[in-house]
Amino acid sequence: MTDLLPEFGEDMLHDEHEMLDPLGDAEEGAVKNRAKVGSARPSSLLYTYGPGAIMDLPNFSVMPAGLDDWETIWKRRDHVPSIVEPRLLKVVRVLRGNQIDALRPFPWQPKRMGMSSEGSDLGIPGRVFPQWFRCTACDYLGPLPRFDYTNTHPFRPDLAQFAHKNCPGRGGNVKRKSGSPAVPAQHLLTCTNGHLDEFPYSLWVHRGKKCPKAELPDLKMKDANVGKSVGSVIVCASCGQTRGMAEAQGSIGRDKLPQKCRGRHPHLNAFDSGCDARPALIMMGASNLWFASTQSIIVMPRTDAEEKEALGDQLRVAIGVERVAKYADDLETLRDVADGKLDLSEVDDATLAGAVADALAPADSEEERQEKLAAWDPVDLLVPEWRYLQKPSLFPQQQNSSGLMVTEMPRNPDLHERISRVVAVNKMKKINAVLGFTRLDEMDRVNDLVGRLVKLTRNGKPTWVPATEDRGEGIFLQLDLDTVATWEQSILSTSLWDAHRSAHRRNFERRFSETAKNVDPDLRLPAPRYWLLHTFAHSLIREMAMSSGYGAASLTERIYGWASTPQREAAAGLLICTTASDSEGTLGGLVALSDPSKMHDLVVRALRRAARCSSDPVCATRTPSDPEDFLHGAACHCCSFASETSCEKANRFLDRRFLLNLPTATDETVPGFFGSTDAF
Template identity: 80%
Template structure:
């Protein structure tokens, strides 16, 4: 678990109020409160609660700070650990710039004993956000500085809370001695450029003006679930004006909100100079408040070129460019410095080291070249090396490789469905994940779709490192018959069902909040029919494997290799179902054991037979997007095919059981399932 530490606050909380955060160090001489307020698993900090997201704690909420604030934590250590993986680091550099020189784990250190203080000074800095609170005792609504903060128990971070001292209470039931607990106000403003701001409650209740009776009026937030006033009511205690928050909802309500976004980034404690997007109302717990933009790879044995590239990365991080430049022509000195910094040089010649030095000192490519490479980049490029490696069993190591990968070509059962051509057991594997940034309101299909929408992680927008995690686990790789997939795909592309899915995808693309859809052709982002097939098969296998492997379905994840041939790469049709954990050296072997020929045959037959029926049939089996709908799935639902968010790489989109099995359809034509009818299984 990684600890979360409250850090510096905001220098400006509201248009009409300039307030100082008592937890911050904006005032000279104020001691910063760094007591632990919570903890989170590395995977949740990567995909759910990273910098810029809002994390709910028992009594208030926080926002992990940007990477600039993390540097203060890392400075408490003489040596900053890094994760060495050149293939992923190159992708990060492609999107964030050549100045990125490292992947770093989260600032956390394991404890040898439960009561030891090891790593107590490490943690992720976070800011209290939202910084407007509502008193649960008297409904008072005000900024953070009007509430008292307590966080004194070193082993009970859940007791940290804000309280309204001298609370008058309701109906004479005052709580002036200890105060009443305060909770965050739920309403926020955001825009498609990723900015996030407090809701201007005072301006809202006074309809854009100031209170005529008080310069800083006290506000109340009351629940009103009677009649048409659904939601909260904001009331001014000074002038008596009231206004419901329901008015701010929807497209009509958006017209009543401020027309100009202030460009605020709470995680950076900064404002952008200008923002041309209009703000929209969003609730604190909304699912579209934060979308992580991440990239991941499976670590494989490195080629000779990748080994040299890894050495260059180590020299760049451990020695620094200035030191490498100073002693670059003195290989013996470079070797001595590398050895002193624990860089492994075994098996490397002087020429290899000289090549790595030259790589470090090579001039950066021009901005035009970098922009073009980023625009042309396809996420499939990360998967192609993995697919190619899995196609060459002769390269598989006979025992665990230093990369952490151990795979075994399994004997194919004669009874296994002929459309499944190969089975590979991934006995051990390591997966490295890196975060590039995040978006709000709408998730980007590709990180390079519109670079300006990717919210920056540092104040200058040019990080020199990004957070990353290392996950270890196991898995099973299944490959379909490539020729059969190509023939089947040509048939599907000419069907009316596929045309309906294509039209629904285009409609969904045009209805999105972001500006991305205006820059991209929707058909370029529609996965091929083979992807729908592999994706659906992966989901039904995950549901079936969860009952036999000893892992919950939420612990199993998918990795789909589904693309057609092009001048840059050969066609692929395969899937990897795996389980990984960032805080473990491996898993128990329950998943890879299912790759045994007899067990796998029975599992595949059972999964396909279950997928042929759904408790929502015939509605589910015949579901086809129509003109007024834009859902991105066909014959699939929670009863038969959907998987948890932690398992699916496409958020349960692009699923249709009709591509996998022969099922009834309302389109007036039969769509051939790749595996045929259930009776033939």
């Protein structure tokens, strides 16, 4: 678990360049409240609660800070660890700039053993946000300094809370000296440029003007779920004016909000100047408040050139480019300088000299990086994995540092003929890197892509990004490529595919970002083979969860499905895997299912189960038609949908009719890739 260490002060206004140090007072021995307020797994910090997201704790919420503030935590260590993976680092540099020199793990706080205090100075720095609170007893609404904070129990960070001291209650006669619990006010403002700000409650209730009775009026937030008013009502205790929050909702309500964004980044404690986007109302727990942008790879055996590049990256991070250049011609001194930071005992001089040259090689120019960025495709990360899996002759050569161990399994003669290969992934290592995040729209909903990512540092140019290293196991299944290509051509001419393509266009036009007006929706629509592999993967995940010992939410998919292009050969395969970032790996229950007899029975059960749904015939014949814009066909929660931790496309692009022959609402026959379940 990684601990959360929030920062808050009397005024909450820090200098723009001041580093956040939640543990600073603890070092001086003058702290009264403890820094730790909660913990989270690295995977949740990667995909759900990373920098800029809002993490809801039992009594208030915090926002993990930007990467500038993580430096204060890392400086408590003589050596900052890094995750070495040249292939992923190269992609991160293309997407986020050549100044990126490392992938770093989260500041890990190991579980304490006995009286040990090891790791107590590590954790994720964060800021309390939102910083407007509402008293649960008297409805008082005010900023953070008007409430008292308590967090004194050493083993109960969940008891940390803000309280309204001397709260009079709703009757107004009895003051509670101990204070009444306060909770965050839920309303916020955001924009398409990723800024996030507090809702201007005082300006709202006074309709853009100042209170005529007081310079800083007291406000109350009252629930009004009766009559015509829905939601909360803001009341000025000084002048008596009231206004419901329901007026701020929707497109009409947006016209009543401030027309100019202040450009606030709470995770950076900074403001951008000149934001031209219009603010919109958003609730604290809204699902579109924070979308992570990540890239991940499965670590493959490295070539000699990649090993040299990896060592060059390690030299840059461990001792710095300046010292590498200083001792480039004196390798013995270089080894002494790196001692304790990097183990070079088994590296010969020739390899070290090559790594030094690689570390000192000039980075691509900005023009070259932009050219690579324009040509980059996310599929490029999958291509090396697919190509390695096509070379069984390399599998026995497992003597490498990649952590990958795969075995070509005998194919059961009774296994469906359209499944050409089964590969057991006995051990694997997966590296996941955080590129940034967006608000309001996911990355596939914007046209400027990387330019839409919210800054992770105050200057917008981080020199490293957070990453996790997961270990686990999996099973790879490959479909017959020629059969897939023939089947795909038959699907492209069906009315079902026309309906899916039209629905995707409607969905994109209605839900696209305000910044994505020049995107061709058809370029974002996966090909039929992807729908086939995706639906098959979900069916297998459901069935594997019943036999592997792992919950369905812990199994994830990795789809290799693309047609042939001049840059890459065609692919049609899927990997079902399970990984863990906080242990040495998994227990082998999943890879055991690759046994030929078990795999045959599992595939048969999965396809037979996919042929039936408790929502049939409604589910089996579901086809989007104008004005419908859903991105699935014969698929629903009863038969095909998986948890969001398992699916790489958020349960979009699924249709059981691509998998099997199912009845349709028309006379048209849609050929399922595996045919009828009567055949197996």
